[in-house]
Amino acid sequence: MSNPGRLDALNRTGLDAAADPMFDRFAEMVRTVLGVPVALVSLVDRDRQFFPGACGLGDPWAQDRETPLSHSFCQHVVATAAPLVVVDAREDPRVRGNLAIEDLGVVGYAGMPLTDAEGQVLGSLCAIDQSPRQWTERELWALRDLAAACSDSLRLRIANFQTQREFARTRLLLNASQALGGTTTLEEIVVAVRDLVTDALAPAYVGVSLLETGRQVVLASQQFLPSRVAERWLRYSSSERTPSALAASTGSLVLLPSLDAVASETPDALSTFEEMGWQASASVPLPSAGGALGALTLAWATEYELDSSEQAVLVALSGYVTQAVTRASVLDDRRTAAATMQKALLTPLPSHPELTLVARYAPAHHENHVGGDWYDAITLDHGRLALVIGDVVGHSIAAAAQMGQFRTMLRTLIADRRESPSWVLRRLERTAHMLGVGGLSTVLLAYVDPAPDGSYMLTWSNAGHPPPTLVTPDEAAVMLPGTDVLLGVARDRPRRDHYARLPRASSLILHTDGLVEHRRLPVDEGMRLLREFLTARGAEDPEKLADELIENAAAQGQDDVALVLVRTPA
DSSP states (O other): OOOHHHHHHHHHTTOOSSOOHHHHHHHHHHHHHHTOSEEEEEEEOSSEEEEEEEESOOTTHHHHOEEEGGGOSHHHHHHHTSOEEESOTTTOTTTTTOTHHHHTOOOEEEEEEEEOTTOOEEEEEEEEESSOOOOOHHHHHHHHHHHHHHHHHHHHHHHHHHHHHHHHHHHHHHHHHHHHHTOOSHHHHHHHHHHHHHHHHOOSEEEEEEEETTTEEEESOGGGSOHHHHHHTSEEETTSOOHHHHHHHHOSOEEEOSHHHHHHHOGGGHHHHHHHTOOEEEEEEEOOTTSOOEEEEEEESSOOOOOHHHHHHHHHHHHHHHHHHHHHHHHHHHHHHHHHHHHHHSOOOOOOSSOEEEEEEEOOSOTTOOEEEEEEEEEOGGGOEEEEEEEEEEESHHHHHHHHHHHHHHHHHHHHOOOOHHHHHHHHHHHHHHHTOOSOEEEEEEEEEEOTTSOEEEEEEEESOOOOEEEOTTSOOEEOOOOBOOBTSSTTOOOOOEEEEEOTTOEEEEEOGGGTOOSSSOHHHHHHHHHHHHHHHTTSOHHHHHHHHHHHHHHHOOSOEEEEEEEOOO
16 A cells, blocks of 8 residues: 555546546446446545545545545455455455445445556446445456546546646756846745745655754754744754755765655654654755755655656756855855944944934845945034934945945044034045045034033034934924035035024934835835824934834835934933
8 A cells, every 4th residue: 555656656646535527427437337326436545545436425425535444445456456356245254344334335346456557556446336246247347448448547647747747847947047046045045946846846845954064954944844843953963864964964865755764764853754744755965066065855745756857856956056055155244244344333322411312223124235324423522413324325345345434534534623514525525536435425414512502503514315304392393404416426516514403302313215215105205204203203212213213114115224313401
């Protein structure tokens, strides 16, 4: 019953415990030609028989279309690969203990083998009588002829299944380059591989594991496993006997067509196979010049033996996966380096004797983007506070590096002498040109100075940046107008200073464009929504308000966000 090749052929028929019109017709023909009350097309699985064709069967069997092997006469046809003819089952030593006698009323039985193209017996076409029956040679010949025709139909289904599988495998390799070529993270790679192999190989599980320094196997496909199983195999030694570890450490294809093979070759994984209901697996190493990077593993819920073409497909696919993993690793190193550099430049805010300062930075959701957003705050003499918010055009390591250069130059110019924001920005543009620092950037530089009446005066100059927003007690939030061209567009262009009073208990918000960019809305609409939000919530605790602004931006936008919030004393 458990021969892997036979079970695989049975699976390739695509039939199960459900009515199939063609095989119901075969059962009806048997019932009519032989004049029996019940006829079945019975296919015998590992621990059950099921009836894609049935006629005259009583409930509940007619609805269930399957029985356990304890009720199967047809299993004897499969086991012997020969017809089974029973006159009176109650007296026949081969079947007299079978539960089908009492539960299904089987007394007289004649069953002929149903075979695939290799001669493997998949089940039987059987005639059943509820009384003892002497089967005539003519009846048995007729049943044998109908079984031959029924076998031809099974073979045709298997051939069609095989043709569809071959087409799916070809399509898999044709699609692999494009599907994996667009991935940039391990998570995307695992999802792409699972989607690629589902039609062609129909596995119950697709996993990718990587071999790290120190011979540790790290699971990259934990999202496709129950948490208790994923935690068990998240990281383990390559010396453990699992399919993935064996393939990665030996660099060889590991084929386990049955649980017996799993128990023999990879015993450390046997309990997981039993827990997950897997019966077979195949693991292929991810090849590289320095040895395998890891392994691609597929598992099936039934015994499954890969043929040579399927093995070739997996080996070819592993090459595409290796390229994708290598590329993702390089991109991740670049992102990590750039993000580390970017965050290192965003120094902690200084303390101020009266003003409350809060800042936030949230990177873009795009894994391959590193932005040039930055903020800064510097305390100066006589209670003056300098605020900077800027955004270098682009999302790359180069943008992050230019951001660092602009930031350093601007800090130096601010500390060098006391002059208006517009003149500082002009000197910044001139200095960048002289030092060969290219690129375009938006920058807003503002000074906050204490006034004699207890309020504060805001002086700012804006080089193409989103306007600052002022929230005063009991009034609607307003955006402070006035902007000039970006830095880097043209040298020695005039730049203007702007002025506003900051009353007590008011809030000033400086931010980059990521705070007001939405996936489906224009920027002007994003600014209107920001004004409405700040009008309603602007008096909240500054830390809480900054967190809510960042959360809203993360939910709606796809760009970096930097913001600085200043609250004057009440």
